[in-house]
Amino acid sequence: MIVVIAVVAVLIIGAAAAVVLTSDKKGSLLLATTTSTQDSGLLDYILPTFEKEYKCKVLVVAVGSGQALTMGQNGDADVLLVHSPSSEATFVQNGYGTNRTSIMYNWFVIVGPDADPAGTKNATSALDAFSRIYDNGTSGDCKFVSRADNSGTYTKELSLWAALNSTYTKENVTQWSSTWYLQAETGMGAVLDLCEEKNAYTLSDDATFYSRVESGLIPHLNITKTGDSKLKNQYSVILVNSTKWPHINATLAKDFLDWMSSKAGQDLIKSYVLYGHQLFTSNAPGYTSTSLSHTRMTVAASVPRTARG
Amino acid sequence: MALDIGYDVVQVTLLSLYVSGCATTVGSLIGIPLGARIGLRQFGGKGLLKTITYTMYGFPPVISGLVIYYLLSRSGPLGSLGLLFTPTAMILAETLLVIPLTTGITISSVTEVDKAIKDTITSLGTTRRQGEWTIMKEAWVGIVMAIMVAFGRCIAEVGAAYMVGGNIQGQTRVLTTAIMMETRLGKFDYAVGLGVVLLGVAMAVFLFLKYIQEKEML
Numbered sequence: 001m002i003v004v005i006a007v008v009a010v011l012i013i014g015a016a017a018a019v020v021l022t023s024d025k026k027g028s029l030l031l032a033t034t035t036s037t038q039d040s041g042l043l044d045y046i047l048p049t050f051e052k053e054y055k056c057k058v059l060v061v062a063v064g065s066g067q068a069l070t071m072g073q074n075g076d077a078d079v080l081l082v083h084s085p086s087s088e089a090t091f092v093q094n095g096y097g098t099n100r101t102s103i104m105y106n107w108f109v110i111v112g113p114d115a116d117p118a119g120t121k122n123a124t125s126a127l128d129a130f131s132r133i134y135d136n137g138t139s140g141d142c143k144f145v146s147r148a149d150n151s152g153t154y155t156k157e158l159s160l161w162a163a164l165n166s167t168y169t170k171e172n173v174t175q176w177s178s179t180w181y182l183q184a185e186t187g188m189g190a191v192l193d194l195c196e197e198k199n200a201y202t203l204s205d206d207a208t209f210y211s212r213v214e215s216g217l218i219p220h221l222n223i224t225k226t227g228d229s230k231l232k233n234q235y236s237v238i239l240v241n242s243t244k245w246p247h248i249n250a251t252l253a254k255d256f257l258d259w260m261s262s263k264a265g266q267d268l269i270k271s272y273v274l275y276g277h278q279l280f281t282s283n284a285p286g287y288t289s290t291s292l293s294h295t296r297m298t299v300a301a302s303v304p305r306t307a308r309g
Numbered sequence: 310m311a312l313d314i315g316y317d318v319v320q321v322t323l324l325s326l327y328v329s330g331c332a333t334t335v336g337s338l339i340g341i342p343l344g345a346r347i348g349l350r351q352f353g354g355k356g357l358l359k360t361i362t363y364t365m366y367g368f369p370p371v372i373s374g375l376v377i378y379y380l381l382s383r384s385g386p387l388g389s390l391g392l393l394f395t396p397t398a399m400i401l402a403e404t405l406l407v408i409p410l411t412t413g414i415t416i417s418s419v420t421e422v423d424k425a426i427k428d429t430i431t432s433l434g435t436t437r438r439q440g441e442w443t444i445m446k447e448a449w450v451g452i453v454m455a456i457m458v459a460f461g462r463c464i465a466e467v468g469a470a471y472m473v474g475g476n477i478q479g480q481t482r483v484l485t486t487a488i489m490m491e492t493r494l495g496k497f498d499y500a501v502g503l504g505v506v507l508l509g510v511a512m513a514v515f516l517f518l519k520y521i522q523e524k525e526m527l
Contacts, residue, residue: 189492245383
């Protein structure tokens with residue numbers, strides 16, 4: 001008898017929530033994105049404007065790049081904002097998504113200890129910096145911490161090793177000696193903390209690095225190399241295939257894509273400043289940037305809490 | 310500090326209580342009668358069933374989350390309900406986690422009721438149902454303990470909550486997923502602050518349950 005009551009209770013709760021959700025669904029958009037866009041504070045900064053203009057609510061689920069794409073593939077999100085170009089291409093080719101559009105990029109940075117034992121500050125390029133880290137690492141003079149977790153950052157790191165030497169494949173890299181090449185299998189922030197402790201180098205996204213510096217957690221780490229086109233981190237919006245998944249909010253998803261690539265959206269993205277650094281450069285097709293100084297002025301008064309620390 | 314956190318901590322706390330409360334309630338409503346039956350009746354495979362129940366104490370939350378994720382995903386069997394990334398999904402995942410706890414602790418509690426009391430109950434010539442009910446009253450302290458342990462697991466749970474809830478601000482962000490997010494951001498002070506809030510809430514609930522536990526003893 002009591003088991004029956006329990007089952008009924010579950011069904012009632014479920015039904016109630018389903019009702020709440022369906023009534024809410026018209027005006028809500030489920031955005032699957034990578035932790036970097038949420039953790040950098042960008043979404044808190046730009047989404048309220050979109051929500052106000054389209055009188056809707058954006059529900060953000062921030063996960064790893066791979067998981068965000070899987071959510072789109074399974075129809076568990078309406079729209080994606082991700083940064084994993086090769087996986088994105090496969091995703092669209094397989095018919096899981098449409099309208100893949102470049103929106104913005106930010107920078108990966110090579111981060112190292114004060115002493116810079118590998119001399120990456122004098123490196124002529126990102127690949128030269130990686131080459132110096134490899135040489136000094138194998139000779140026992142420096143360490144490198146790898147995310148090793150299939151994040152977008154790890155994909156980028158692997159692509160840099162592969163570009164440096166065609167024999168540095170993933171299979172090969174994962175076999176490197178742990179005396180200098182530490183495979184952390186953890187998040188960016190935790191990897192930076194590890195580098196601080198171990199006086200090691202790593203590849204990081206700039207936003208996480210600046211946040212960590214501001215929190216005072218990594219006083220002995222610096223950016224030793226950035227700005228190389230190989231360190232560019234391109235973000236795109238992809239619409240989840242609404243033919244395959246008719247339940248998704250395709251209209252609002254398209255509105256989101258259009259707004260993100262519109263001049264208003266692009267100007268707003270570009271105007272986001274975290275700890276004095278402009279993080280994201282808008283580069284939607286057809287967008288031409290206007291005077292940056294003007295848009296920056298308007299930022300100071302309305303920096304969201306992630307930026308205030 | 311708490312005022313500057315960027316989202317409504319009170320709302321996050323209430324959602325934590327709601328999700329944990331529902332999961333504990335449903336988990337208790339299923340687990341306690343189930344545990345009483347397993348503990349008090351004799352049947353073939355009883356030992357094996359008990360071993361399985363105790364083994365499930367170690368069920369990893371993320372696996373519970375994954376099971377619910379696959380059931381509720383749009384591509385899964387219950388996808389049409391649209392329940393993924395809702396508090397209900399979190400309740401389901403946590404319920405799955407606590408059923409073994411409520412069942413197992415109830416089994417132990419009713420088994421431990423003094424043999425003399427059980428004999429007395431039998432000699433009074435009550436029906437089996439009445440007799441079992443009386444034994445459960447004798448096992449009351451242990452049964453409330455089952456509820457406490459279940460609530461403790463739910464309120465502290467993060468893996469499954471993140472997986473099927475998604476930590477959506479204003480919708481599925483609970484104290485534990487907020488703590489995880491703040492930690493990821495390096496905002497350890499916020500994380501610790503939220504942890505203190507969580508412990509405060511847990512203490513209030515446990516004091517209430519302890520009151521019920523002792524009151525029934527009289």
